[in-house]
Amino acid sequence: MTVTQALLHDHVVRRIARARPDLAAWRDLSTVDGLSAVEAEIAAVSDTAVVAVVGGFDLVEWVRGTVAFAASLSDVDAWRRSFTKTLFLAGNPARLTDRFAFKHVAGRLAWTDLAPADAHLPLRQLLRAFVGERELDVPGDVVIDLPGPPGRRRVLHVAGAMPVARAMVHLNHLLVEAVFDGVLAPGDRLTVRRVPRLIGVTGPFDALRVGVDPASPGRLHALMALTEEVSGA
Structure with a gap:
């Protein structure tokens, strides 16, 4: 399985249909x-949205915290319907915990509950x-051991x-939805x-993050992909 326009298109359609089947049934998703x-x-x-308070960005810390937060949630249907909408704010969680309730705190990072x-x-x-x-x-x-x-x-x-900032948005959606879909979990070893x-990367793909190609607005391109580790690769 390789990255093609058909594969990317199908991924976006399935993401929309999973989050908002009511819209998918009545909207033109062919283009x-x-x-x-x-x-x-x-x-x-x-x-429904979540606020992530960010005191500083470290890739390993961000990935671990995001996966742990997503795994701590139970009823996620409303957040799914909002395409896991997340607002990223700059701040020190340690100075805020006495005034605001957070669902998950991990060092310089904190996430509110769904609301x-x-x-x-x-x-x-x-x-x-x-x-x-x-730049990221x-x-x-x-290598990140969750x-x-x-x-x-x-x-x-x-x-x-x-x-x-852009990478955080894409990582957030991909990691959270991968946890919800059961293809990523605490305890997994994740190599970034x-x-x-991604044209040369072969699947199967457990998760994809897809956007419109800025160089060609009528086409899609893959920004991130989650795959199983191949021994020796």
């Missing part, structure tokens, strides 16, 4: 423009949006260069690997 329009509609009407977006307004008014302009640094293969009983070995392929592009 990239149609997919983008439905995704924009979901973003506009999404109510209507308005419920997070006091926190959003206090803190500014997290701005990570430096992936120095060779970064806390928990030893599990499977996975590879997270990250295509090309991107700023930290930078690749120029």
Whole structure:
């Protein structure tokens, strides 16, 4: 299995259908423009959201914390319907825990529980949006042992260069949805690997993060992919 436009298109359609079957049944999902329009509609009407407070970004810390947070949740249907909407704010969780309730705290990172977006307004008014302009640094293969009983070995392929703030958004959606889908779990060993592009990466793909190709708006491209580790690769 290789990355093709058909595979990427099918992935986006399935993601929409899983999150919002009501919209998928009545919207044109046959074109990239149609997919983008439905995704924009979901973003506009999404109510359930999570706030992530970020005191600083470290790839290993972020991946471990995100997986642990996602695994701690039980009823996630409403967040699924909001396409796992997450707001990233810059702040020090240690200075906020006496005023705000967090679902999960991991060092310099903290996540609120799922709630209507308005419920997070006091926190959003206090803190500014997290701005990570430096490029995501992936120095060779970064091996991350997710806390928990030893599990499977996975590879997270990250295509090309991107700023930290953008990478956090894509990592968040891919990791959280992978946990919900049961293809990533605490205890797994995850190797993060930078690749120029995902065209040469072969599947099967346990999870994909897909966007519109900025160089060709009528086409899709894969930003990240989760695969099983192949022995000797």
